[in-house]
Amino acid sequence: MSALDKPFLDKHLSRRRLLGTAAAVAGGGVLLGCAPGASRSAADLSYWHLMTGGDGIVMAGLVDAVNAQHLGFSATQTVLAWGPPYYTKLAMASAGGRAPDLAIMHASRIAGYAPGGLLEPWDLDLLAEVGVRESDFPPLVWQKGLYDGKLYSIALDTHPFVLYYNTEHAEKAGVTDDLHSLKSTEAFTEVARKLQQVTGKHGLSYGYLGDGSQMWRLFYTFYRQQNAEMKLIPGQKAQVDEAAAVKALKFVQSLLDDTIASKAGDGGTATSEFLHAESGLLFGGVWELPSIKDAKLPFDAIPIPTLFGTEAAYADSHTFVLPRQSKADPERRRHTYQLVAEILKRSVKWAGAGHIPAYQPVVKSSEYQALKPQSNYAGIPDYVNYDPDAWFGGAGSDFHRYFAENVQNVFLGSGDPAAGFEGFVKRLNVLLDRPQPL
CATH class of the missing domain: 3.40.190.10 (Periplasmic binding protein-like II)
Known part of the structure; x- marks a missing residue:
């Protein structure tokens, strides 16, 4: 992290819950702060991800930009350690039905989570209402999010x-x-x-x-x-x-x-x-x-x-997933869809970290095309290869x-x-x- 990044990151750390390994899991694997029964309104969204360093700074900025639009909800980020710690905690929270409203998952991990009922499929009609459609994504990237005919993840990027x-x-x-x-x-x-x-x-x-x-x-x-x-x-x-x-x-x-x-x-x-x-x-x-x-x-x-x-x-791709909840609030779920759509539409900022935005209206924009060398490799999603699907495979x-x-x-x-x-x-x-x- 550069000296210039630190004050920016410190500003956001006070608004993001960083959970240590020892304190993250309580009550037989339940992350208490994310329980649907906690005193959270439908406008208070919980969002887990594993973005740290420069990626974490950019993601914090994206979420803050969405919150600043006052769309009827506010998202609070929880940042956990990359790799096995993150995926273990997410699995435990999902298994307990008390997971966050939204989480980031590598596309290569979907095969280990969707079959076990740890994720909920996205509603394509509701996605279309917020401006997110299959035609907005490269075919191979969209298809990676499918399992048993249903969409379980929406790609934020491709990082080759x-x-x-x-x-x-x-x-x-x-x-x-x-x-x-x-x-x-x-x-x-x-x-x-x-x-x-x-x-x-x-x-x-x-x-x-x-x-x-x-x-x-x-x-x-x-x-x-x-x-x-x-x-x-x-x-x-x-x-x-x-x-x-x-x-x-x-x-x-x-x-x-x-x-x-x-x-x-x-x-x-x-x-x-x-x-x-x-x-x-x-x-x-x-x-x-x-x-x-x-x-x-x-x-x-x-x-x-x-x-x-x-x-x-x-x-691989960072993707948005809906972790399983025992009782999902319909209004909060609709806000979650809005949050994802708004982040995707601003993902040219995410491209600054090197990633290729999955949302093609952004890739086709003059702002993205002017990014060098990022736009030099923007065609890779057309022939991308992810890890073979396996429950024991994927990032970390x-x-x-x-x-x-x-x-x-x-x-x-x-x-x-x-x-x-x-x-x-x-x-x-x-x-x-x-x-x-x-």
Whole structure:
């Protein structure tokens, strides 16, 4: 957080409830402050999310802007720790029927919550009344929110894995045009080597050590670029394309040779290396954009090039969900729909953090199109790839950890790609053979 951000954030912290791990759960898993029986009017909405840092500041500003419109309600935010703590507390509150009016959930998590009755579906007619329709969203992004024919989540954004590059280094290496037209792994490797000759250190920065999510994001991008499927159906063996997986892993392994890229770098080291101009390329999420901009680095960002024949990009989405309540107040529910609609319509502000707004009227606006480099990768939602649906998958889940346990040695260069992927699939099959716990 920058010094300029702190006073702004402090201003909002007094109006947002930050729940610590120890104090958040009480009374057998019920979060008391969110009980429908508490003294809250229909105009007092509770909204949980896991946005912190710069994202938290932007979200606070969006909610404040909606509250300032005096639309007959006021939303109070509760910010909880990212990852398992957040999703555990949300599940417990939903299971007790005493959840918040609105919550943020990663799209990759819907498969673990909707089947267990922890979420309530959105009313499409009521959404249309507040100006939110299926036609306002990219088809793949909208479809990710569907389960059993009903809509359980509404995307706020898409946040993909992209390729950043140092524009000065690219110009010196003579590869600027090449970066926008790469169509093979050989061509990418050649560009990376040319950039290494310019930097004298590495051509590419990519951090993955100890981070299964980072490993998965790059692997799955290249796996899906081969038009390879991965279906995880409970009670069945995982349906995978082993040849495509091995090919993707071997390519990543070839890049991590301590010349093109560090053999054993973590995320922080990779980002720092790129920010200090010690590399020409960086594989990273769009959420890295604010820190890269703050560094005043000459850079640009583009979708990861299609190196295996099929356009594909890994991403997730922050989505709005209606956690299950034992008794939902109709008036408060209508206000909740209004809150979501108003945030979506203002989501060009959210794009400042790097995310691609899901609400297409915003993406098509001149204000968004003027944002650089954000608008450079605005087409990714048309070919986005989310995690395979699984009750044990999604952001902050064990799914990515299981991938790391079996594949990290492959990335380090000491493991066999085929054996590593086989070990991961065996772990998936054990989970698929178990009943969903919720």
